[in-house]
Amino acid sequence: MKTFDNLKLCKKDARKGKTIISVGGVQIGSGFTMIAGPCSVESEEQTYKTALPLKKMGVDILRGGVFKARTSPYDFQGLGIDGLKILNKVGKEFNLPVITEVLDTRDVEITSKYVDILQVGSRNMQNFSLLKEVGSSGKPVLLKRGMSATLEEWLNCAEYILEKGNPDVILCERGIRTFETYTRNTLDMTVVPSLKLLTHLPVLVDPSHGTGTPELIEPMSLSAVGAGADGLMIEVHHNPSEALSDKVQAINPKEYSVIISKVRKMHTFITSNLV
Amino acid sequence: MKTFDNLKLCKKDARKGKTIISVGGVQIGSGFTMIAGPCSVESEEQTYKTALPLKKMGVDILRGGVFKARTSPYDFQGLGIDGLKILNKVGKEFNLPVITEVLDTRDVEITSKYVDILQVGSRNMQNFSLLKEVGSSGKPVLLKRGMSATLEEWLNCAEYILEKGNPDVILCERGIRTFETYTRNTLDMTVVPSLKLLTHLPVLVDPSHGTGTPELIEPMSLSAVGAGADGLMIEVHHNPSEALSDKVQAINPKEYSVIISKVRKMHTFITSNLV
Amino acid sequence: MKTFDNLKLCKKDARKGKTIISVGGVQIGSGFTMIAGPCSVESEEQTYKTALPLKKMGVDILRGGVFKARTSPYDFQGLGIDGLKILNKVGKEFNLPVITEVLDTRDVEITSKYVDILQVGSRNMQNFSLLKEVGSSGKPVLLKRGMSATLEEWLNCAEYILEKGNPDVILCERGIRTFETYTRNTLDMTVVPSLKLLTHLPVLVDPSHGTGTPELIEPMSLSAVGAGADGLMIEVHHNPSEALSDKVQAINPKEYSVIISKVRKMHTFITSNLV
């Protein structure tokens, strides 16, 4: 088995116990963290309408994209700083910590003022300038796995952030690219327990991007709980058919309520009976 | 979403309800089926010593390879017909149905006399002559997914068997090939709920080949239960360090006892509380 | 760099010089071998009409499938032994050695009577029973690479044949499976010079399956010559739009005539000027 010799700070034996990250009263890495919200922040109304039911169901953290990494330059690119302000406002209203993706080193400082957690997306996993910048931001960072990144490469990217003095890194599996075309990506569930062997950092799973298929989000969420994940990030839109991005894979709050309920029950069962 | 138009008999709407396969009192596709045993049948003593504790733990079906598909011609190729006789004898002694892989169309008839289920392995998933032959054998067939097979190709292979008049096909995910080298293969857990959308056939998961790593078998087994699998196939050897094949990934009966216990509890919890 | 320690007979240093295989006056491994013909033998007329212009252009070997490995059981499965007889008859008429794929161990003996070279296809690369059987057939064997086979696995399959006493193995790259969907497969041209470092066996390239796209066959043929291949296998049908299999990727004799002419010129230039 590989030893990953070039890693230092993120290795399991680099500290005692798991990393637990405190954000607005939520403990990521302890218990089971549910992050949900729209792919994109489209308007205050849309963000509010989505956040309201999520808060009632007990979601821990609100997500929403404002700088969008889109395949085509002709696709919706996000609301930018206006979106940051909306996300911040709605988060405060519902007392929900908020997370958004940052794409550009020049946006890290302003984004850090409005959100609680910075996300580095798949396409930027090895954007080393960005990793260094979020490593110096003072904010927790959720680092998604690149579409064809090995575990070793992914952990080295976490190391870039840790090395800048930021201990608060959350790893998030979101599916890798394979030959299979039935699902958008191939969710690599094995990385969850593999990471638990290798690192002290919390590990989340994103079944929305991982499958791209609403019907598969519930079973893959339960599968992630079984695999030992520390939480889930799921795309929820108050009206998916009107979403400006990723409309195919988003679910509505009612569909999400079934998932969060089952996930919570299963996590409680496992921690009470199977450890 | 794909419609898989070229499929007929294996499609979900081709029959009412799920396919349930009765083998020696075991109902595959109903409840949760645990298949376990050594990678290779090496001797009567070894098979007996492995089967004895497995039977006590409530394993449903005993596995053991006698015709081995080995990467190198210089590796152990299996005991052949002598192995069939051992597997048959030990299965009868413990009242356990037995399953073994068949590699050659010429071996299907003799193998069918000694075992309860025929397995078609990954490397032969698209060995269409073999599929036709096991389709005419009168025995249930466990069909493993090829290392780089799409869902559509895999289901078409099931269709080859069904088309010969054999309705008793079990699908088994065992990991696909990706760029990741930390684990032997990448277990594609998403195929479990995907197959549930597409077909009435039972779906098993093999976390032994899927991960190649003993420490990952328990979490991936629980993950498979969460994903909705109908059972698990796990390699168990009474003394893994002496195994003639796949020694790295086998676990011993004591390690397996923890897994089967947790899996049974979790499956019961889910079917009682989360449906 | 890997050493491939488990290989013996196929390694470069296992014999002096390259393996050169003599078949009906053609020397495979010396010069540049052009194999062409239809995906499937469909009738005597079709085979004749395709072979006639190919012979005139100087094709070395005629290909034609009679046992077809088809994804769906409802697709054309080939003419079987009737096809063997047609291929044999047309080959004799034009004094062209013939090659066909064999799928079943039980068909090796009869097929060996009618053709000059046996082909083992991608889906059967690791059908070890079949490899042993063609290894004992006394006929040269063209072994295609599996869709997700590593070099090491592929060479081990060649070793299975060599180990049975058959020294006449031809390796043929036909594209691997990746995430790319623009082409049918991803032709891995790097294996050509890689194999030249590792083995004494001749190496062919199949740009028809490798690309699945008629417009790409000419440039990829020239690319294969540059990479150092020993020959090409290309699907040609006298009327591609009527072909019973692989009609999308077949080219007609006129299109092929341009390719064979350029390939011959380029191979001559390289061997005369760039060595």
Added chain:
Amino acid sequence: MKTFDNLKLCKKDARKGKTIISVGGVQIGSGFTMIAGPCSVESEEQTYKTALPLKKMGVDILRGGVFKARTSPYDFQGLGIDGLKILNKVGKEFNLPVITEVLDTRDVEITSKYVDILQVGSRNMQNFSLLKEVGSSGKPVLLKRGMSATLEEWLNCAEYILEKGNPDVILCERGIRTFETYTRNTLDMTVVPSLKLLTHLPVLVDPSHGTGTPELIEPMSLSAVGAGADGLMIEVHHNPSEALSDKVQAINPKEYSVIISKVRKMHTFITSNLV
């Protein structure tokens, strides 16, 4: 076949004829462009010693990395602006246009002052902020393909640059990630003629990163010529064993001299005799 409907400016029919990019007297997209130089600019002496023989052999453009995208934060990260100055100075001395990779939007302006062509590397192919910034830089951009990028995604990234008003984009294939571990990456030669069907932009191949193996650079260079590439980018170091990065795959000037000579001859032969 895909139509890539979301593309506009980079499509083949968006302009008359091929894009030809003029840089310091070199016409990229016309003739055959040879780019060579060290992975990293390490010192003025090293850059000078490498450039001197390259200039004599007729290399068109000098490459050298100053901002290095390294897997580990503990690896050599490049000389930064000092490196830019060295590259600029050596390029002027030998009258060679120079190219370097830029990683951070904040470095585009300064880098544009010192070099003739900006490179966007694999790991940043979908760093859309960077694409927009180099699209506004006024400098030609060499855009490498991401390790698991589809053709469609890659062309959309070119579209991002073109859409900002910069018509001078060069595409460069550098190998994709597959299951194969014998070579560092799998050079996807088929993209060369595929791109020729789809776009008017020039297409280069990087066999150094594509194979990671010095012995494979010559055959894959000739293969690229056969496939119709517009040029090659090859890593050359005056003393590879002392290189601070990618020392395994670099070749020395003497080895390169054989390759450039054969490549030039083969390209001349093809354009004179095979069109």
